[in-house]
Amino acid sequence: MQLVVARIGRAHGIKGELTVEVRTDEPELRLGPGAVLATEPASVGPLTIETGRVHSGRLLLRFTGVADRTAAEALRGTLLIAEVDPEETPEDPEEFYDHQLIDLDVVTVDGTEVGRIAEISHLPYQDLLIVRRPDGSDVMIPFVSEVVPEIDLEEQRAVIDPPPGLLDETEAEVARGEGGAERGGA
Missing domain, CATH: 2.30.30.240 (PRC-barrel domain)
Incomplete structure (x- = not known):
């Protein structure tokens, strides 16, 4: 089962970092370094997260192969999709996928x-x-x-x-x- 976990925003700086609009309650699980994510549109991905950090309250990600601002800007608006086991449930009983x-x-x-x-x-x-x-x-x-x-x-x-x-x-x-x-x- 696929789950939209984030939407890529604008580029941050000149080294390929991007802001992301998080759409999961578990960003540390879904958006950590090494995570491989499918994309919508599919022609963009899959994308592998190289690094991630929080800056001024926003999550910034860098993807493998995206080395500069121009490459980062080309990803703007892309949805990031994680593969999730349909039987998996959030840890908090008051949360739902x-x-x-x-x-x-x-x-x-x-x-x-x-x-x-x-x-x-x-x-x-x-x-x-x-x-x-x-x-x-x-x-x-x-x-x-x-x-x-x-x-x-x-x-x-x-x-x-x-x-x-x-x-x-x-x-x-x-x-x-x-x-x-x-x-x-x-």
Whole structure:
């Protein structure tokens, strides 16, 4: 099974180092020296990590054969993909790999069917579950414990407790006091 672990950013300096946007909770395991990673587009790789270091809060990597800024800039935007054993799970029981979440049924705490997880979007501040509804539309669910209190891999479901308006615009209007109810008057 393949897992996107990073996206290559801009070149840093003149010796071929690159910034990377980390997309794994285990960068020390997936992005260490000697790691061989597939790429998207596939024509770029595979790439072997020669060195890695943190500079000003950013991970910088140097790849074997990428010796200067020009070669590094040519890699910008490339996704780095690690091969992962499908049976492998993160050490923290509250963490999940994307492949464990894709296709889970999504239900609310009261059992209402919402849809199925189609994709995970990794943003800088939080991840989003992209849930495909039965009608084919998508809804984005913040993947935080307040909104997604339970992931049950055995039952193949994610339980959500959505705030008003997350699933239904009408709910949001009522919660804001903008519902279409008329005011009674004398």
